[in-house]
Amino acid sequence: MFTQGINHLGTSFKQYFEIVPALTEELKQEAYRVRHAVYCEDLHFETSRPDGFEIDEYDARSLHLLIRSIHNNTFIGCTRIIRPPLGSSDKRLPFERTCAQTLDRSIIDPAKLPADKIGEVSRLAVISAFRRRKGEKNHPISISEEDFSLGSILRFPYIPLGLYIGTVELARLYNIKVLFMLTEKRLASHFSRLGAQLESIGEPVEHRGLRFPSMVETHSIIANMRSIFRPLYQVVAKDINIVMNATNQLSILAPIDAHPGMYAHHTETRRNAVR
Numbered sequence: 001m002f003t004q005g006i007n008h009l010g011t012s013f014k015q016y017f018e019i020v021p022a023l024t025e026e027l028k029q030e031a032y033r034v035r036h037a038v039y040c041e042d043l044h045f046e047t048s049r050p051d052g053f054e055i056d057e058y059d060a061r062s063l064h065l066l067i068r069s070i071h072n073n074t075f076i077g078c079t080r081i082i083r084p085p086l087g088s089s090d091k092r093l094p095f096e097r098t099c100a101q102t103l104d105r106s107i108i109d110p111a112k113l114p115a116d117k118i119g120e121v122s123r124l125a126v127i128s129a130f131r132r133r134k135g136e137k138n139h140p141i142s143i144s145e146e147d148f149s150l151g152s153i154l155r156f157p158y159i160p161l162g163l164y165i166g167t168v169e170l171a172r173l174y175n176i177k178v179l180f181m182l183t184e185k186r187l188a189s190h191f192s193r194l195g196a197q198l199e200s201i202g203e204p205v206e207h208r209g210l211r212f213p214s215m216v217e218t219h220s221i222i223a224n225m226r227s228i229f230r231p232l233y234q235v236v237a238k239d240i241n242i243v244m245n246a247t248n249q250l251s252i253l254a255p256i257d258a259h260p261g262m263y264a265h266h267t268e269t270r271r272n273a274v275r
Contacts, residue, residue: 008231009158009228009229009231009232010231010232010233010234010235011231011235012158013158013162013232013235013236014235015070016069016070016071016158017067017068017069017070017158017159017162018067018068018070018239019065019066019067019068019162019163019165019166019236019239019240020065020066020067020068020075020239020243021063021064021065021066021166021170021240021243021244022064022065022066022078023243023244023247023249027064027066028059028064029053030066030075030078031064031065031066031075031078031080031123032052032053032054032055032059033052033053033075034066034075034076034077034078034125034126034127035053035054035078035123035125036048036049036052036053036054037127037128038125038126038127038128039054039123039125040054042128045208054123058080058082058094058122059080061082061083061084061085062080062081062082062083062122063080063081063083063119063170063171063174064078064079064080065078065079065080065081065163065166065167065170066078067126067159067162067163067166069130076126076127076129076130076159077124077125077126077127077130077159077160077162077163078123078124078125078163079121079122079123079124079125079163079166079167080121080122080123081119081120081121081122081167081170081171081174081176081179082094082119082120082122083115083116083118083119083176084115084116084118084119086115086116091111091115092110092111093110093118093119093120093180094120094122094182095120095180095181095182095213096110096111098182098205098207098211099182099202099205099213101205102202102203102204102205102213103201103202103213104201104202104203107199107200107201107202108178108199108201108215110180113178116175117175117176117177117178118176118177118178118179118180119171119174119176119178119179119180120179120180120181120182121167121179121180121181121183122181122182124160124163124183124187126159126160126163130159158232160190161194161229161232162232162236164191164194165194165229165232165233165236165237166236166239166240167179168194168218168221168222168233169233169236169237169240169241170240171218172218172219172222173240173241173244173249176218177217177218177219178215178216178217178218179215179216179217179218180201180213180214180215181198181213181214181215182205182207182211182212182213182214183211183212183214184209184210184211184212185204185210185212188212188214191216193226194221194225194226194229195221195224195225195226195229196216196217196220196221196223196224196225197216198214198215198216199214199215199216200212200213200214201213201214201215
């Protein structure tokens with residue numbers, strides 16, 4: 001039963017997959033290859049390029065993350081966190097442009113938050129060979145209600161959740177307090193399965209299908225993470241921290257001697273949360 005394997009989620013994940021922060025240009029190119037395979041060749045959301053890389057103007061200021069198949073020794077999925085352009089007067093994230101007419105700034109106004117404390121989750125993708133179930137081929141990443149049922153642990157959605165959790169840990173390390181996303185409603189709800197509820201911040205827009213703008217506070221995801229996912233989080237966080245330590249990245253980022261996400265108190269207001 002799935003419930004009997006909860007404590008082994010981390011062990012099982014580590015047996016088959018590895019989360020890798022793309023800190024070098026070579027690793028970033030692996031992410032661009034995955035994106036080209038999914039967004040250009042499979043879904044035709046973007047125009048194919050001769051070099052096989054799907055790249056845009058936001059990549060230079062993004063944090064990139066990969067997931068590798070241990071068995072195949074190949075990268076099979078990726079995501080990124082886009083950061084605002086700190087040296088520009090226009091610090092809008094991509095979703096702010098897409099949702100210019102539908103974003104409810106009475107809920108949260110990204111323009112009033114410190115630019116170095118926010119980011120947008122984007123380009124979440126898994127290659128087609130690892131999303132072969134019915135109805136998955138037309139989506140860049142897949143996860144379903146049945147994946148969370150009390151059935152076989154083999155069905156557990158390791159790949160998308162590994163990328164989700166890796167994104168959260170990367171945001172924590174870079175001291176990004178608020179994550180925004182523009183995604184399908186079903187994926188937003190599944191992200192919430194980690195424990196913290198995504199908050200809708202505007203009306204949906206048409207963007208390769210109906211997409212919903214939402215936000216979540218990084219510390220809230222980690223502090224409220226459901227116990228069944230903590231073994232998986234610990235393994236993913238360890239992988240990321242090993243790489244960051246090896247490249248001396250952590251010396252300039254958030255301290256990690258405190259348990260990840262175990263904040264002493266909740267913020268009184270969202271603005272305080274991102275100071």
